[in-house]
Amino acid sequence: MIAVQRAKPFACTWLIEKEDRTPEVVLEANPTYWDHKRGPFVQKVVFRNSLSPADALTHCISGDGEVDIVTEVSPADAQRVMDSKFAHLEVHDANRVLVGVFNRHPNRDVPLDDKNLRTALNLAVDREKIIRDGMLGYASIIASLTPPWCAGHPKDLEPFTCDPAAAKAAFAHVKWPAGRALRIATGGGFAAIANMVAADIRTNLGIAVDVMVGEDAGALAGARSLAEGRLVPDWDLLLNFWFDISSEAAPAMIHREFFGSDGAFRVGPDLPEFNKLYTDMAGETDPAKFVKKAEAIDRFSKEEALGLFLCSPKTLTAVNNHVKFEPYATTFELAEAEVLDGHWSLK
Amino acid sequence: MSTIIEAAPAAETRRTPVGTLRVVDPSPLNWLFITWNTMEEPIRTDHDGRAVYSMATGHRYTHGGKTLEIDVRKDVLFQNGEPLTAHHIKRSFDEMQRWEAPHPPGTWLNFPPESVAEVPSDHQIRFHFPEPDGLALAKMRGFHVSSNSFWDEGPGFGYKREGSGNGNW
Numbered sequence: 422m423i424a425v426q427r428a429k430p431f432a433c434t435w436l437i438e439k440e441d442r443t444p445e446v447v448l449e450a451n452p453t454y455w456d457h458k459r460g461p462f463v464q465k466v467v468f469r470n471s472l473s474p475a476d477a478l479t480h481c482i483s484g485d486g487e488v489d490i491v492t493e494v495s496p497a498d499a500q501r502v503m504d505s506k507f508a509h510l511e512v513h514d515a516n517r518v519l520v521g522v523f524n525r526h527p528n529r530d531v532p533l534d535d536k537n538l539r540t541a542l543n544l545a546v547d548r549e550k551i552i553r554d555g556m557l558g559y560a561s562i563i564a565s566l567t568p569p570w571c572a573g574h575p576k577d578l579e580p581f582t583c584d585p586a587a588a589k590a591a592f593a594h595v596k597w598p599a600g601r602a603l604r605i606a607t608g609g610g611f612a613a614i615a616n617m618v619a620a621d622i623r624t625n626l627g628i629a630v631d632v633m634v635g636e637d638a639g640a641l642a643g644a645r646s647l648a649e650g651r652l653v654p655d656w657d658l659l660l661n662f663w664f665d666i667s668s669e670a671a672p673a674m675i676h677r678e679f680f681g682s683d684g685a686f687r688v689g690p691d692l693p694e695f696n697k698l699y700t701d702m703a704g705e706t707d708p709a710k711f712v713k714k715a716e717a718i719d720r721f722s723k724e725e726a727l728g729l730f731l732c733s734p735k736t737l738t739a740v741n742n743h744v745k746f747e748p749y750a751t752t753f754e755l756a757e758a759e760v761l762d763g764h765w766s767l768k
Numbered sequence: 769m770s771t772i773i774e775a776a777p778a779a780e781t782r783r784t785p786v787g788t789l790r791v792v793d794p795s796p797l798n799w800l801f802i803t804w805n806t807m808e809e810p811i812r813t814d815h816d817g818r819a820v821y822s823m824a825t826g827h828r829y830t831h832g833g834k835t836l837e838i839d840v841r842k843d844v845l846f847q848n849g850e851p852l853t854a855h856h857i858k859r860s861f862d863e864m865q866r867w868e869a870p871h872p873p874g875t876w877l878n879f880p881p882e883s884v885a886e887v888p889s890d891h892q893i894r895f896h897f898p899e900p901d902g903l904a905l906a907k908m909r910g911f912h913v914s915s916n917s918f919w920d921e922g923p924g925f926g927y928k929r930e931g932s933g934n935g936n937w
Contacts, residue, residue, distance in 0.1 A: 433869035450785035464785040477792035668817030670906040705902040706833035750817040753801040760787030
């Protein structure tokens with residue numbers, strides 16, 4: 422990993438340069454584990470790191486014994502798993518968000534520091550279509566950045582709906598440079614979603630849109646540049662993916678990263694009102710008040726249209742039919758996993 | 769942070785683990801998931817991401833939120849047979865505090881450098897912060913508790929290999 426550090430406020434963003442996995446990692450059950458209602462129920466877990474994801478999925482859905490569980494199944498492969506005689510698909514809400522980062526740097530030719538433009542773009546996009554056609558249904562709509570099942574999600578906060586008339590009305594207040602195309606950047610994994618967003622914006626705002634799909638080889642350099650925050654990117658909107666490690670404090674892990682003073686994905690000047698709300702929440706030790714303050718941050722983010730809020734992708738896992746496994750929203754844990762009668766390892 | 773769920777009471781009888789699972793996890797967070805499959809923290813999350821007491825069994829804020837007192841679970845053994853005490857949590861805390869940026873998921877998981885831990889009894893620990901810290905319990909999701917042998921004889925989060933604990937918690 423490499424670290425990008427900022428001095429004030431001190432913040433560090435770790436970026437994965439490369440993975441150096443051993444061919445296998447073997448976990449053995451702790452026979453004295455205190456919570457024996459939870460597990461472990463399996464004696465040994467072998468992470469097979471030498472298999473590619475594609476080969477692993479093929480093994481999992483076409484027989485017993487080679488691969489029991491494959492995580493991070495693409496929606497495009499979901500039907501293959503459901504059609505398998507050997508495996509089934511486990512689907513779970515995940516604390517992940519797919520969001521468009523606005524390049525809010527001032528004095529650019531495209532005024533994304535103008536709330537009207539950010540609002541117009543949010544109103545121009547059909548999230549339901551993106552979830553249905555782009556994610557094949559394996560995502561949840563989000564109003565802002567807090568997934569709806571998490572603490573701190575305001576129950577009354579509605580997602581932006583696709584409203585071409587309202588989008589055009591907001592866009593009418595914007596000084597858009599004639600002939601300038603909106604530039605959307607993304608990694609290869611979300612190219613199809615970026616093209617759907619682009620199509621909606623072309624249709625509903627009547628402007629040209631270019632989609633810039635980055636190569637995987639350039640992803641690290643792009644992430645590093647974003648975290649360093651020294652250069653003004655040439656894109657206007659970056660489709661970005663992020664995650665949370667619990668359902669309890671989304672603004673700490675998610676909102677802060679996108680909009681906070683030490684956030685790696687904040688592209689543009691500090692947001693004093695956001696920072697004030699965040700500091701207020703971070704110092705709150707009363708649980709009920711903490712949740713209210715987390716809700717205020719999510720609401721502020723939506724009301725200011727600080728991001729292009731798209732969806733929360735679900736986690737899809739292929740699981741052998743002789744294995745009992747329930748996914749987690751935040752992690753991949755195997756304490757409760759069980760092998761059932763007929764499993765290859767019991768024969 | 770909202771209310772923490774009590775861990776379910778232990779089953780009356782322990783089942784003998786059986787069988788082998790072969791797993792492929794292409795996630796770039798696999799290193800983190802391996803950690804959560806092999807270590808425990810004061811707080812973990814359930815399937816829906818809700819906080820559950822793990823090595824903690826209770827907590828309370830005092831001194832206007834500047835002190836967090838945690839009750840430490842009894843009857844927990846590390847794999848090498850060491851019984852867990854608050855001293856293990858303090859040692860893990862002190863080891864973590866040596867580094868500027870121990871947590872790859874972000875420096876928001878850091879406790880302020882001025883924070884200190886004290887152990888009033890074998891199963892209670894107090895953390896003293898310079899300011900009220902409403903995120904302290906959420907941070908404990910990433911606060912891995914280790915046996916003494918992990919630090920004395922083991923890898924110690926890459927101390928020996930990397931010469932640092934930065935980026936390895």
